[in-house]
Amino acid sequence: MIGEKFKTLLSKNNLRLTSERMRLFNELKDSPAPLTINNLVKRTSDTLDQSTVYRNLDLFEELGVTHRVYTGWKYKVELSDSFKSHHHHMLCSNCGVVIEFHESKELIKDLDRISKKYSFNISNHSLEITGTCSNCS
Amino acid sequence: MIGEKFKTLLSKNNLRLTSERMRLFNELKDSPAPLTINNLVKRTSDTLDQSTVYRNLDLFEELGVTHRVYTGWKYKVELSDSFKSHHHHMLCSNCGVVIEFHESKELIKDLDRISKKYSFNISNHSLEITGTCSNCS
């Protein structure tokens, strides 16, 4: 169960599992596409204060629960690889649809090559594509 | 000359070449790494008003003169491929250094494959890597 992992992570760090955190986590989990902070503030405004949203998003990021992706004009937040399988995005600049796709072995190899070439220890990477989807072009 | 291209682009769109725009463009051109909007506001505050910076960065983006890259916590602005050769970034999460690198043929092939698979017409892509640089690890 994905929620269990979240709960464990919190307690391991002496952090409390509050209904607010659960709400935010679920909001992210249930979203088919990354959300802006503003999206999250609005979606939860019935029960959560904006400061709670901000504080917890910072926390989530620190804990590695979420990461920010930059699709389009503003960055957005989504669950990170530990909670959702690693993937990348294609953003249609016409209709705004976001398509997720998984990376190829070739890309992984390529990253490995780059890592060696620059003696750079890669911990994370993001690949974001923009263009027009099949419907729009 | 790279500046010429910029000038031509402006006049083609019935936009005027002002000293403020030139200043902003040069600030971007001369920077070895992408800049945050705030960086630009501060760097030019001796002669440019913040609203001028914001308005022109929007314009630059629309014209395709710049694009936003997401390295680290906030997004940054840099000249786009037409004005600076296409490249990607590695950000050291320890010391903050940004290393540029050029993409491989393999990556291009891979993008092409993805494009076909999803019938997605790719106009742009970004690959951002984080980790630790050779000095820090």
Place this chain on the structure above:
DNA sequence: TAGCTTATTGCGAAAAATTTGCAATAAGGA
């Protein structure tokens, strides 16, 4: 289960970032 400790929340307000209206200025074509 009740009590205790303290992490977390909501609230209100402050600070920072971004946008806007408008009069004054200056780019660039005639």
Place this chain on the structure above:
DNA sequence: TCCTTATTGCAAATTTTTCGCAATAAGCTA
């Protein structure tokens, strides 16, 4: 050099994000 109008600076409004603090509630302990 003149004229038209895009662009700027200024000041103020909005929007976004942060912060201090008292009230609340999570979760450990007895």
